Amino acid sequence: MPQRNNKRKIPAQQEVAALNARIAAETPERGTVPSLKNSVIAFSSLPLSNNTLRGLEFNAYTNMTAIQSASIPHALAGRDILGAAKTGSGKTLAFLVPMLEKLYRAGWSTQDGVGAIVLSPTRELAGQIFAVLRKIGKFHSFTLGLLMGGRNKNRREHNEFLQEQQSIPNTNILICTPGRLLQHLEQTPYMNADSLQMLILDEADRILDMGFRDQLVRILDYFPAGERQTLLYSATQTKDVKHLATLSINRKKVEYVGVHDKDTETTPNQLRQSYVIVPLEHKLNCLFSFLKSHLRSKTIVFLASCSQVRYAWDLFCQLRPGLSVLAIHGKLSQPKRMQVYDKFTTTPHSVLFATDVASRGLDFPNIDWVLQVDAPEDADMYVHRVGRTARFQSKGQALLLLDPAEEKSVTENFNLKAPLKKKSINPTKTMLVSQRASSLVAEHGNLHLLAKKAFHSYVRSVALLPKTVWADLDVKKMNLEAFALSLGLAAMPDLDFLKKVSNRDGLRESKNVNRKLQKLKEQIKLEKEKKKSRKEKKRKADSDDDEADEEDDLLVVKARHEYNEDDVDNHGLASSARLAKKIRIDSGNSAPQQHTKFNDDGTVQPKLVLAKESGDDDESEEGEEIDGKLGEANEMYMEQVLQRLEKTRDLDKKEERERIRSKHKKQKMKEKAAAMAEEGDEMEEPTTATLAVDAMEKEDALVASSSSGSSSSSSEPESEGDSSSSDDSSSSDDDDDDDKSTDVAAQEDLALSLIRGTA
Numbered sequence: 129m130p131q132r133n134n135k136r137k138i139p140a141q142q143e144v145a146a147l148n149a150r151i152a153a154e155t156p157e158r159g160t161v162p163s164l165k166n167s168v169i170a171f172s173s174l175p176l177s178n179n180t181l182r183g184l185e186f187n188a189y190t191n192m193t194a195i196q197s198a199s200i201p202h203a204l205a206g207r208d209i210l211g212a213a214k215t216g217s218g219k220t221l222a223f224l225v226p227m228l229e230k231l232y233r234a235g236w237s238t239q240d241g242v243g244a245i246v247l248s249p250t251r252e253l254a255g256q257i258f259a260v261l262r263k264i265g266k267f268h269s270f271t272l273g274l275l276m277g278g279r280n281k282n283r284r285e286h287n288e289f290l291q292e293q294q295s296i297p298n299t300n301i302l303i304c305t306p307g308r309l310l311q312h313l314e315q316t317p318y319m320n321a322d323s324l325q326m327l328i329l330d331e332a333d334r335i336l337d338m339g340f341r342d343q344l345v346r347i348l349d350y351f352p353a354g355e356r357q358t359l360l361y362s363a364t365q366t367k368d369v370k371h372l373a374t375l376s377i378n379r380k381k382v383e384y385v386g387v388h389d390k391d392t393e394t395t396p397n398q399l400r401q402s403y404v405i406v407p408l409e410h411k412l413n414c415l416f417s418f419l420k421s422h423l424r425s426k427t428i429v430f431l432a433s434c435s436q437v438r439y440a441w442d443l444f445c446q447l448r449p450g451l452s453v454l455a456i457h458g459k460l461s462q463p464k465r466m467q468v469y470d471k472f473t474t475t476p477h478s479v480l481f482a483t484d485v486a487s488r489g490l491d492f493p494n495i496d497w498v499l500q501v502d503a504p505e506d507a508d509m510y511v512h513r514v515g516r517t518a519r520f521q522s523k524g525q526a527l528l529l530l531d532p533a534e535e536k537s538v539t540e541n542f543n544l545k546a547p548l549k550k551k552s553i554n555p556t557k558t559m560l561v562s563q564r565a566s567s568l569v570a571e572h573g574n575l576h577l578l579a580k581k582a583f584h585s586y587v588r589s590v591a592l593l594p595k596t597v598w599a600d601l602d603v604k605k606m607n608l609e610a611f612a613l614s615l616g617l618a619a620m621p622d623l624d625f626l627k628k629v630s631n632r633d634g635l636r637e638s639k640n641v642n643r644k645l646q647k648l649k650e651q652i653k654l655e656k657e658k659k660k661s662r663k664e665k666k667r668k669a670d671s672d673d674d675e676a677d678e679e680d681d682l683l684v685v686k687a688r689h690e691y692n693e694d695d696v697d698n699h700g701l702a703s704s705a706r707l708a709k710k711i712r713i714d715s716g717n718s719a720p721q722q723h724t725k726f727n728d729d730g731t732v733q734p735k736l737v738l739a740k741e742s743g744d745d746d747e748s749e750e751g752e753e754i755d756g757k758l759g760e761a762n763e764m765y766m767e768q769v770l771q772r773l774e775k776t777r778d779l780d781k782k783e784e785r786e787r788i789r790s791k792h793k794k795q796k797m798k799e800k801a802a803a804m805a806e807e808g809d810e811m812e813e814p815t816t817a818t819l820a821v822d823a824m825e826k827e828d829a830l831v832a833s834s835s836s837g838s839s840s841s842s843s844e845p846e847s848e849g850d851s852s853s854s855d856d857s858s859s860s861d862d863d864d865d866d867d868k869s870t871d872v873a874a875q876e877d878l879a880l881s882l883i884r885g886t887a
């Protein structure tokens with residue numbers, strides 16, 4: 129147990145003692161899951177504090193659901209829990225109630241720091257859990273924090289992060305996405321999770337999945353080992369031993385509570401599920417027809433990618449099906465996502481186009497239909513998607529549109545355990561919208577671009593489906609031409625990118641790893657290698673005398689002058705090189721911590737990408753574009769550096785020797801003058817010596833000038849960018865550039881060390 133601060137509020141010790149005694153007496157045997165068929169158990173029958181019971185009662189939570197009554201008693205006894213129950217069955221309260229109780233019985237107060245953390249894979253779900261906690265915890269005095277900010281793309285979001293930083297030291301319970309939590313653990317000075325009592329993973333299988341596992345491992349490094357209690361909940365729970373090991377859970381001691389394991393179906397009993405066979409090129413017609421005939425319904429439509437969601441939303445806004453059209457996906461800015469979430473929650477007759485960012489955990493009220501236009505990639509995804517309807521005791525329907533080529537995979541290979549009925553579409557009720565789509569796409573450039581992106585991203589998503597269940601689906605055999613036309617495109621976009629998607633299983637594994645981060649890592653590596661080879665070359669080019677060092681420094685500095693905007697313009701590199709320069713200056717100007725950016729997955733996203741991000745929903749594409757330009761600029765820049773080094777190596781040897789000789793001569797003169805002064809000839813010789821040195825200095829200046837290639841006697845024409853003006857300023861710029869170079873190197877090192885988690 130953590131050390132208690134004497135100033136903390138003393139809990140109602142009598143109540144706590146009584147609760148502890150009851151828990152000890154009433155805790156079920158390990159491995160027992162009570163049979164709850166037809167039994168109703170009230171929360172009040174459990175050894176719960178008055179504050180929790182009042183909170184539950186206040187919100188009309190009287191009787192427990194199956195997962196609640198089966199798992200809460202085990203959790204109250206301090207056991208680690210692996211909880212599995214169907215979607216909409218009340219898992220949120222199953223973990224929030226024991227969490228409140230644990231902290232209450234421990235007498236947790238503000239001074240004790242963070243006592244419990246709930247991790248959620250998405251921001252919307254984190255917000256939802258937070259809202260439930262606020263409601264049922266209203267009679268407790270714990271401080272709560274919701275950490276789920278965006279990517280600090282703009283000042284507002286950065287300010288939010290700073291605000292979070294200020295309040296965290298006094299917060300007892302944190303609800304957060306893994307990325308944001310990691311960001312705080314790494315950057316928030318007074319964050320104290322040393323005494324963490326409970327860690328909860330909602331949608332645990334997702335958080336332990338490829339995309340989040342690395343972050344989770346790094347997060348766990350910040351927590352104390354041993355005492356902590358861990359609760360994992362999901363409708364598609366993991367029992368993977370290596371996952372348990374990741375969390376330091378003793379698999380012999382963990383309590384597995386799977387209340388619906390004996391059910392023949394993995395989906396809610398009150399959910400009606402069906403599928404229809406619709407060729408890919410008719411799915412859009414079918415979707416429109418469906419919405420037109422369900423104007424008084426609330427429907428969520430799942431599509432495979434952000435681009436498809438954006439296209440569908442834009443198109444349907446213009447097609448006007450007759451109900452509110454909304455869209456949510458991972459590339460929307462955080463405020464927009466929250467806005468859409470709230471609007472869909474409160475708008476009864478509406479349709480929400482969504483990616484799988486909305487497939488897990490979200491508890492939108494009264495959803496009538498879940499329509500899957502693009503097939504889910506596996507059975508788990510199916511279960512979570514359809515689980516957005518028919519929640520708790522309400523009814524709902526789910527419809528899946530399957531291309532003939534997809535049918536076998538879903539109905540046979542998925543091993544769905546869901547009563548999926550095959551239905552057919554009434555052709556007389558089908559409306560054709562492809563022609564209207566074509567004219568809209570032709571009319572609106574933006575829609576055309578979205579259609580193209582939607583096409584590409586759909587094809588890519590199919591190509592990346594897991595072979596294990598999708599062996600029969602071959603993207604090359606699909607009627608993609610007709611699909612492109614159905615999106616309103618006049619011709620099928622090229623499919624060159626498919627060549628890169630040959631290793632689909634490998635690519636799938638890395639699908640969740642942040643692509644921008646990958647790019648940055650590669651870029652930093654490339655730059656470091658180039659720098660290294662440049663240094664290597666310099667070293668080889670060094671002559672035996674010290675003068676050569678000066679020469680190399682000068683040349684590198686000179687080469688860096690290519691980044692002067694004027695020079696850059698002359699070389700036709702204006703925008704990309706200027707961008708590169710701007711980014712470098714940005715990254716070097718402030719404290720490193722302020723420049724470490726994380727995306728929603730918690731991976732470091734440095735200024736290189738963020739410099740141009742505007743905060744609208746196109747940020748990812750913009751980021752990639754910038755990455756591309758930056759890459760180009762860097763390559764051109766490096767090319768020029770190498771060319772300049774070649775030229776420098778061809779310098780006139782004679783001129784070089786003369787310069788060295790004159791330096792030696794100057795040295796001798798100095799020595800001679802000093803010797804004469806020593807001999808006492810004070811009136812005359814110093815003057816001579818001074819004059820001689822002056823003369824030498826002028827000569828040096830000339831030699832230096834010509835060796836840097838800017839004097840009129842230089843063989844290099846001015847038009848090639850080495851204007852004398854740039855040389856004039858070279859001495860002062862040299863220092864600046866050296867500083868910048870050091871800054872950039874330091875930034876790169878910092879970025880790399882943060883990426884590796886060693887900062």
Ligand SMILES: Nc1ncnc2c1ncn2[C@@H]1O[C@H](COP(=O)(O)OP(=O)(O)OP(=O)(O)O)[C@@H](O)[C@H]1O
Pocket residue numbers: 188189190191192193196213214215216217218219220221362363488489490491515519520
């Ligand atoms: N004991 C209860 N009494 C009445 N309603 C409840 C109770 N427990 C939960 N609910 C309600 O059931 C709905 C679903 O609960 P919850 O979101 O916790 O489900 P879930 O199992 O976490 O679903 P998912 O697997 O989709 O995340 C919510 O609207 C919640 O308010």
